[in-house]
Amino acid sequence: xxxxxxxxxxxxxxxxxRLFRAAWALSGSRVEAEDLVQETFAHVLAKPxxxxxxxxxxxxxxxxxxxxxxxxxxxxxxxAPVALDxxxxxxxxxxxxxxxxAAEAREVFAVIxxxxxxxxxxxxxxxxxxxxxxxxxxxxxTKEATITSRLFRARAQVARGMESASEGVNGGRx
Amino acid sequence: MPDENDSPLTEDELALAREGKALISSAxxxxxxxxxxxxxxxxxxxxxxxxxxxxxxxxxxxxxxxAGAAAAxxxxxxxxxxxxxNTTEPSPTKVYAVARLDPTKAAPRPLGGAPPVLAAKVxxxxxxxxxxxxxxxxxxxxxxxxxxxxxxxxxxxxPQGARLGYAVxxxxxxxxxxxxxxxxxRGKTYHVARVREHTIVTWNQQGHTCAIVAPARVPxxxxxxxAASRNV
Numbered sequence: 001x002x003x004x005x006x007x008x009x010x011x012x013x014x015x016x017x018r019l020f021r022a023a024w025a026l027s028g029s030r031v032e033a034e035d036l037v038q039e040t041f042a043h044v045l046a047k048p049x050x051x052x053x054x055x056x057x058x059x060x061x062x063x064x065x066x067x068x069x070x071x072x073x074x075x076x077x078x079x080a081p082v083a084l085d086x087x088x089x090x091x092x093x094x095x096x097x098x099x100x101x102a103a104e105a106r107e108v109f110a111v112i113x114x115x116x117x118x119x120x121x122x123x124x125x126x127x128x129x130x131x132x133x134x135x136x137x138x139x140x141x142t143k144e145a146t147i148t149s150r151l152f153r154a155r156a157q158v159a160r161g162m163e164s165a166s167e168g169v170n171g172g173r174x
Numbered sequence: 175m176p177d178e179n180d181s182p183l184t185e186d187e188l189a190l191a192r193e194g195k196a197l198i199s200s201a202x203x204x205x206x207x208x209x210x211x212x213x214x215x216x217x218x219x220x221x222x223x224x225x226x227x228x229x230x231x232x233x234x235x236x237x238x239x240x241a242g243a244a245a246a247x248x249x250x251x252x253x254x255x256x257x258x259x260n261t262t263e264p265s266p267t268k269v270y271a272v273a274r275l276d277p278t279k280a281a282p283r284p285l286g287g288a289p290p291v292l293a294a295k296v297x298x299x300x301x302x303x304x305x306x307x308x309x310x311x312x313x314x315x316x317x318x319x320x321x322x323x324x325x326x327x328x329x330x331x332x333p334q335g336a337r338l339g340y341a342v343x344x345x346x347x348x349x350x351x352x353x354x355x356x357x358x359x360r361g362k363t364y365h366v367a368r369v370r371e372h373t374i375v376t377w378n379q380q381g382h383t384c385a386i387v388a389p390a391r392v393p394x395x396x397x398x399x400x401a402a403s404r405n406v
């Protein structure tokens with residue numbers, strides 16, 4: 001059994017990319033993902049934290065899910081969302097920017113965000129955050145075999161969702 | 175209780191799952207957290223490191239005499255106020271989002287001056303009156319609080335009916351480079367971003383982060399002219 005230890009702020013920066021991808025997949029919005037990750041880190045770093053996990057990533061991902069759920073509840077109480085749409089994404093100019101791939105990536109994240117919660121959560125934990133099946137099972141309070149099943153079905157649903165999106169675009173052009 | 179997904183996957187489903195995995199891997203490979211987010215988190219981490227490096231936490235865990243504990247509790251409140259109150263700052267995207275909202279108050283009245291300003295300011299930074307020089311008339315304002323910072327936005331409308339929001343964030347300038355391409359005018363750098371529906375210019379003015387969010391039909395050069403007109 002892994003003993004309790006204090007969360008070390010110095011090591012948390014290694015997980016920003018994974019958390020960002022997970023947040024984008026949860027919310028379906030790159031803009032909202034940025035806010036979610038910022039709020040998650042601000043919350044986690046606000047005071048010393050004692051953790052049991054061997055890896056900080058599981059702890060951070062749980063904190064991210066909690067932040068996401070809280071933000072959704074808060075949003076439901078507000079009259080209207082104020083976030084900019086994801087068209088703001090191209091404003092982060094990178095030399096290797098590839099618009100078509102970026103557009104497809106956006107659609108993949110949007111499809112994932114529309115999955116039902118059990119499938120989405122399994123996919124976010126494994127394919128976005130990089131947890132093992134066992135770690136994902138522990139995080140989500142379910143069996144490893146269930147994670148495996150949900151993950152495969154979630155991936156299949158993403159493929160179907162992307163096919164539908166592609167047909168929709170092509171149909172619209174025709 | 176059997177899991178709802180215990181039924182085995184068919185060959186077709188497995189093929190789809192492989193296809194989905196490839197799509198996801200490709201999408202993930204191109205995605206990195208924005209630099210502005212990294213820098214914001216880095217600032218939070220530095221503050222956290224500074225806190226954990228202080229002698230307060232070890233003493234707190236060991237336990238203190240009642241009088242000392244009371245003093246420590248007071249110290250904790252002070253530390254919390256000093257360090258946790260601004261553990262985060264609004265992301266640029268939040269500021270831009272506010273600048274796109276509708277006004278909640280009447281437009282500030284013109285005060286004149288050279289250059290002319292309006293009766294609205296953040297600290298000593300007054301909002302400009304652009305009616306005479308650019309044709310943009312102030313049509314409303316709003317005040318919001320984002321991550322503990324007040325954001326004042328004045329809205330302007332031009333004769334063609336386009337409306338822009340000019341937001342100023344209270345307190346120190348936000349860390350990190352804003353999104354967009356850096357453009358220098360009169361020695362000052364402005365970050366210009368063109369998105370599908372909006373043109374955004376972000377810059378620092380008198381120690382405050384300022385942003386103009388205008389409809390995309392307003393050319394970026396015109397928005398930049400407005401921003402740079404402050405640098406006189």
